[in-house]
Amino acid sequence: MYLIKRSLLVSIWFVFLTLPLLAVKVDTTNETLIWRWENMLYVGVISFVLYMIWMLALRWRSRQRRSEEVAQPRLTNFYGNITDNKLIVSLFNISLLSILVVLPLLSSGYQINIWTTSLIYVIIGLGLNIVVGFAGQLVLGYAAFYAVGAYTFGLLYQNFGVGFWVALPCGAAIAGLFGVLVSLPVIRLRGDYLAIVTLGFGEITRLVLENWIEVTNGPGGISNIPRPALFNIELSDTATAIWVYYIVLFLMLVAFISLLRLKNSRVGRSWIAVSEDETASEVMGINTTWAKLTAFALSAVWAGIAGVLFATKTRFINPDSFTFMDSAMFLCIVVLGGMGSVYGMLLGAFAIALLPEYLRAFSEYRMLMFGAAMTLMMIFRPQGLIPPKVRRYRISKLMGKEAQS
Amino acid sequence: MEKALEVTQLSISFGGLKAVSDMALTVNKGEIVALIGPNGAGKTTFFNCVTGLYRPNTGSVKLHHPERGEVELKGLPPHSITSLGLARTFQNIRLFSKMTVLENVMMGMHSRTKAGIFSALAASRSAKQEEQQIVDESYELLEFLNLHKLYKANAKSLPYGDQRRLEIARALAARPLVLLLDEPAAGMNPQETQELKELVYQIRDRFKLSVLLIEHDMSMVMSLSDRVYVMEYGSPIADGKPAEVSRNPAVIKAYLGEEYHA
Numbered sequence: 001m002y003l004i005k006r007s008l009l010v011s012i013w014f015v016f017l018t019l020p021l022l023a024v025k026v027d028t029t030n031e032t033l034i035w036r037w038e039n040m041l042y043v044g045v046i047s048f049v050l051y052m053i054w055m056l057a058l059r060w061r062s063r064q065r066r067s068e069e070v071a072q073p074r075l076t077n078f079y080g081n082i083t084d085n086k087l088i089v090s091l092f093n094i095s096l097l098s099i100l101v102v103l104p105l106l107s108s109g110y111q112i113n114i115w116t117t118s119l120i121y122v123i124i125g126l127g128l129n130i131v132v133g134f135a136g137q138l139v140l141g142y143a144a145f146y147a148v149g150a151y152t153f154g155l156l157y158q159n160f161g162v163g164f165w166v167a168l169p170c171g172a173a174i175a176g177l178f179g180v181l182v183s184l185p186v187i188r189l190r191g192d193y194l195a196i197v198t199l200g201f202g203e204i205t206r207l208v209l210e211n212w213i214e215v216t217n218g219p220g221g222i223s224n225i226p227r228p229a230l231f232n233i234e235l236s237d238t239a240t241a242i243w244v245y246y247i248v249l250f251l252m253l254v255a256f257i258s259l260l261r262l263k264n265s266r267v268g269r270s271w272i273a274v275s276e277d278e279t280a281s282e283v284m285g286i287n288t289t290w291a292k293l294t295a296f297a298l299s300a301v302w303a304g305i306a307g308v309l310f311a312t313k314t315r316f317i318n319p320d321s322f323t324f325m326d327s328a329m330f331l332c333i334v335v336l337g338g339m340g341s342v343y344g345m346l347l348g349a350f351a352i353a354l355l356p357e358y359l360r361a362f363s364e365y366r367m368l369m370f371g372a373a374m375t376l377m378m379i380f381r382p383q384g385l386i387p388p389k390v391r392r393y394r395i396s397k398l399m400g401k402e403a404q405s
Numbered sequence: 406m407e408k409a410l411e412v413t414q415l416s417i418s419f420g421g422l423k424a425v426s427d428m429a430l431t432v433n434k435g436e437i438v439a440l441i442g443p444n445g446a447g448k449t450t451f452f453n454c455v456t457g458l459y460r461p462n463t464g465s466v467k468l469h470h471p472e473r474g475e476v477e478l479k480g481l482p483p484h485s486i487t488s489l490g491l492a493r494t495f496q497n498i499r500l501f502s503k504m505t506v507l508e509n510v511m512m513g514m515h516s517r518t519k520a521g522i523f524s525a526l527a528a529s530r531s532a533k534q535e536e537q538q539i540v541d542e543s544y545e546l547l548e549f550l551n552l553h554k555l556y557k558a559n560a561k562s563l564p565y566g567d568q569r570r571l572e573i574a575r576a577l578a579a580r581p582l583v584l585l586l587d588e589p590a591a592g593m594n595p596q597e598t599q600e601l602k603e604l605v606y607q608i609r610d611r612f613k614l615s616v617l618l619i620e621h622d623m624s625m626v627m628s629l630s631d632r633v634y635v636m637e638y639g640s641p642i643a644d645g646k647p648a649e650v651s652r653n654p655a656v657i658k659a660y661l662g663e664e665y666h667a
Binding site: 273 | 456482487495499500507511512516517520521522525532535536537539541544545579
C-alpha cells in the first residue's frame with residue numbers, strides 16, 4: 001500500500017514537473033494554446049511503473065543483503081553448488097572452448113574481427129584484474145600500457161622491419177618495464193592518489209605519442225603493420241583474420257590459466273591480502289612493496305601483449321585508440337565482470353565489446369546506456385556479474401576421515 | 406635466564422609529541438610479560454615500534470634468534486621482522502574480512518613459505534606440495550584453537566571472541582619466537598578471559614615461545630604474567646613481579662590519581 005502511495009505521489013509530481021514542457025503547446029500560427037493531455041497520461045503511467053519497479057528492486061536488494069549476513073557458509077547457493085561440481089565445470093569449459101574454436105569458421109570476416117576484439121578485451125580484462133581485482137590498486141591509465149605494447153610493435157616494424165613473433169615478447173617486456181617504472185613512484189600512494197597518478201600517466205603517454213612526431217608520426221599513426229606470419233605461407237584476407245583470431249584465442253587461454261593458477265597461489269593470496277589491509281599484511285610477513293610491484297608488472301605485461309595483438313589485428317595504430325575513454329572502458333570490463341573473478345572477465349569483456357556492435361541502432365544513446373548500466377550494476381550487484389569464487393580446500397586429515405566413513 | 410627480546414632506550418616522537426621515550430623492556434625465553442599503563446600511555450605505539458610499523462628515533466630492539474644469534478630489528482621493514490620471529494595481534498581486530506577463517510591462518514604462514522610467481526604459473530610440484538602443506542598446517546592450528554569446525558566460514562562472520570582467537574592463530578602460523586598480543590581480552594566476558602588465560606599458557610608450552618602482552622584486565626595480568634612493565638606518558642615507571650608492581654606507589658598514583666596515594 002505504501003508502495004502504491006509513494007509511486008502515485010511520484011507520478012503526480014512528474015506530471016506537474018513536465019506539464020509546461022509536454023502538455024502545453026503554443027500554436028504560433030493561430031495564436032492559441034493546444035493542451036495535449038494524453039502526454040500527461042503517458043508520463044504519469046510510465047513514472048508510476050518505473051518508480052514501483054525501482055522500489056521493488058531496492059527492497060529485493062536489502063532482503064538479499066540481510067540473507068547474506070545471516071547465511072554462514074557462503075557456498076550454499078545454487079551457483080556455489082554447480083561451480084563445485086568438477087564435471088559440470090569441465091563440461092562448461094570444454095563447450096565454451098569448442099564454441100570459441102569453431103566460431104571463426106562459421107562467421108563472416110566482419111564478425112571474426114569483432115570476436116577477435118572481444119578476445120583481446122578478455123586479455124585486457126584479465127591483465128587489469130591482476131592489479132585492480134587482486135591487488136586492489138585502482139589504475140586509471142591502463143590504456144597506456146596497451147599503447148606501449150602496440151607502439152613497440154609499430155616502431156620495431158617501421159624502423160627495423162621486425163615481424164609479429166619477435167615483437168610479441170618485446171612488447172610484453174617493454175610494457176612490463178613500463179609497469180615497473182610507473183609503479184616505483186606510485187607504490188607508496190593509496191586509493192585516490194594512485195588513481196590520479198595512473199590517470200596522469202595514461203594522459204602523458206597519449207600526449208607523447210601524439211606530439212613526438214619524429215618518432216611516432218603523431219596523430220597520423222603507424223600503418224601497414226604486418227600480420228603474423230605462418231611459415232611463409234601466403235594467406236588470403238579471411239584466412240589471416242582467422243589465423244590472428246586463433247593466436248589471440250591461444251594467448252587468452254594462457255592468460256586465463258595463468259590467472260587461475262596465480263589466484264590460488266601464495267602470491268595471489270598475498271595480493272588479495274594487500275588489497276584488504278596493507279598494515280595487517282605487512283605484519284603477516286608480506287613484502288607489500290614487492291607484491292604491488294609484481295602485480296603492476298604482470299598486469300602491464302598482459303596489456304603489452306594485448307597491444308601487440310591489437311596492432312597486428314587492425315594493422316594501423318594511432319593515439320586515438322589509447323585515450324582515457326579506453327582506460328575507463330577497460331576498468332568497466334573488470335567491474336562488470338567482477339573484481340578478482342577470472343571467469344567474470346569473459347562475460348565482462350564480451351559485454352563491453354559486443355553490445356556496442358550489436359546495438360548500433362542505439363549508437364547515439366550508447367554512452368547513456370553504458371552509464372545507466374554501470375550505475376544499476378553498482379547498486380544491485382557491486383560484486384560483478386560473476387563474483388570471485390570461494391576456493392574449496394582439501395585438507396589431508398579430513399580427506400582420510402571422509403574416505404573411512 | 407636466556408633473553409628472547411631486548412628493547413633499550415626506545416624513543417619515538419610525532420612532531421613535538423614524545424609518544425614513547427627511553428622505554429626499555431626485556432622478555433626472557435618462555436616468559437609471559439605484560440605491559441600495562443593508563444590509556445594513551447604509548448603501549449600500542451611501543452608495539453608498533455617493535456614490529457616495525459613505526460620507525461623509532463632512537464634505541465634498539467634486539468631479538469635472540471636461535472640460528473642467527475642476536476639480530477637488531479630496528480630499521481627493518483615489518484615483513485622482515487615477522488619472518489625473523491616476531492608476530493603480533495591488533496587491538497582493533499584486523500582480520501582479512503573477505504577471506505575465510507582458514508585463509509586468514511594461511512596468510513600467517515606467508516613468511517615461512519616461498520613459492521613465487523613462476524612456480525605458481527608453472528604449477529610446479531614443489532609449489533603444489535607447499536600449498537597443501539600450508540592448508541594442512543593451518544587447519545591443525547585451527548584445531549588447536551578449536552576453530553576448525555568454522556574453517557569455511559567468512560572471518561568477519563565469527564563471534565567477537567572467536568575473531569580474537571583467530572587473530573592469535575594467524576600470528577602463531579608465522580611460528581614466532583615472541584608473540585605480541587595487543588589487548589587480547591578486550592571485550593571478552595570473565596569466562597572467555599579465563600579461557601584465554603589458559604590458552605596463553607598452552608601456546609607458550611606448545612610452541613616454546615615468549616609472550617609480550619598489553620592488557621587492561623588487571624586480574625588477568627596479575628595471575629598470568631611472570632613480570633609486568635608499567636608505562637605512563639610514554640615512559641617506564643615500574644617493572645617487576647606482579648605483586649611488587651601492584652604495591653608500587655608510582656603505579657597506584659598513575660592508575661588511581663594523587664589523592665589515593667597512601
